[in-house]
Amino acid sequence: MATRGRKPIPKVIHMATGTDQPCRRHDEIAPVKEVGMLVKPKWLKGRASKIWDEKIDKYSERGLNVLGMEDALAQYCALEADLIDQWTRKLTPPTAQVNAHRIWAAEFHDTPASNLTRGKDSGKGNPFAEHGI
Numbered sequence: 433m434a435t436r437g438r439k440p441i442p443k444v445i446h447m448a449t450g451t452d453q454p455c456r457r458h459d460e461i462a463p464v465k466e467v468g469m470l471v472k473p474k475w476l477k478g479r480a481s482k483i484w485d486e487k488i489d490k491y492s493e494r495g496l497n498v499l500g501m502e503d504a505l506a507q508y509c510a511l512e513a514d515l516i517d518q519w520t521r522k523l524t525p526p527t528a529q530v531n532a533h534r535i536w537a538a539e540f541h542d543t544p545a546s547n548l549t550r551g552k553d554s555g556k557g558n559p560f561a562e563h564g565i
Contacts, residue, residue: 442541444495470499473506480506480513487540496541508536 446452538546
C-alpha cells in the first residue's frame with residue numbers, strides 16, 4: 433500500500449522556487465553517493481539500454497538522485513523501449529501498458545504534471561484567524 437499524502441518534491445524544484453529550507457532536507461541523513469556508482473542491470477539490452485543511458489544523463493543534469501532505484505528505472509526503460517517498438521511497427525499498445533508507462537514517468541518526474549508545485553500564497557491569510565477561530 434502506498435503512503436498517504438502527496439509525493440515528495442525533488443530538492444531541485446525546491447531550490448528553483450526558493451522554498452528550500454535546511455530543516456526540510458532528508459537527503460543529508462544518509463550520504464548521497466555519486467551518480468557514477470549506478471549499476472545498470474545486466475538483463476537490460478538494446479534500445480532499453482540506450483534509453484537507460486539517456487535517462488541517467490537527464491537525471492544527473494536535473495540533480496535527481498536515482499541511486500537505489502536501478503531496478504525500477506530499468507523496468508521503466510524496458511517498458512518505454514517496448515512501447516517505442518510497438519509504435520514503430522504501427523501496432524497500438526494496450527491501454528494498460530500506456531498507463532503503466534505514465535505512472536513510471538510520474539514516479540521519475542518525467543511529466544509536466546509531476547513537476548508542478550504550489551503557487552505563491554495570495555497573502556490574504558486565513559480569514560477565520562481574525563475572529564479567534
